[in-house]
């Protein structure tokens with residue numbers, strides 16, 4: 395997405411991937427705006443022919459070359475299959491490998507809807523998809539929990555936010571799931587799945603709310619670290635100026651606890667907890 399002036403032969407980029415509706419278009423639009431504001435040269439390339447009427451300024455749009463209808467007709471495919479492109483199919487991986495040959499330093503930015511954290515079964519499945527995407531696309535990788543402002547839209551979190559972002563001891567998640575009579579019979583399967591995730595020890599998440607500049611900065615810096623982009627003094631000064639104008643002194647997205655306090659409703663205390671505090 396962005397160019398580094400000091401290394402004219404290199405370009406740095408984010409390969410934004412994730413399931414349908416996870417917020418990729420919104421993220422590209424927000425990141426383009428955010429980076430432009432701090433003086434970074436940005437070009438967004440749309441590689442999804444099904445993506446119509448993108449809100450961001452597109453430097454290259456694949457739908458000018460091929461449409462979804464053409465692909466479906468020629469290859470006898472249905473309209474779905476977005477996730478498999480990242481977990482199984484070779485096409486996307488080949489595109490990234492070619493871009494690497496052309497000196498693009500890419501990091502994958504994998505977005506998943508944060509409300510999956512409120513359902514332990516879905517969260518295990520998100521962990522599996524994230525891990526197989528990381529292993530398949532073979533790029534430096536940043537997993538992002540998108541739409542933080544909607545995290546508890548469909549239910550409450552059973553654990554603190556850092557439990558989900560840091561992917562801490564998953565046995566608690568399995569226990570929690572086993573308490574549900576529907577999932578009781580699948581305990582062994584879930585234990586094995588989380589064992590694979592823990593053995594690799596690769597998956598963690600950065601929380602994101604695209605409306606929040608501090609949150610965008612945190613994701614941008616995680617991606618910069620992943621793809622090796624380093625910026626100069628001028629950009630740092632623009633970033634400092636933007637951030638000081640953007641947020642109150644009391645809130646920083648760098649702390650997961652602060653993010654939790656902002657977006658997660660406090661748990662109701664039990665009588666025992668109230669008594670302990672007294």
Ligand SMILES: Nc1nc2c(ncn2[C@@H]2O[C@H](COP(=O)(O)OP(=O)(O)OP(=O)(O)O)[C@@H](O)[C@H]2O)c(=O)[nH]1
Pocket residue numbers: 412413414415416417418419420421445540541542543544602603604605
């Ligand atoms: N509240 C809130 N809504 C968001 C956020 N990010 C995305 N959305 C909404 O989520 C919906 C899906 O977002 P998109 O950006 O279109 O998702 P996508 O991954 O590009 O979707 P596909 O192109 O269908 O794969 C839209 O209605 C967005 O407005 C966010 O941080 N907060």
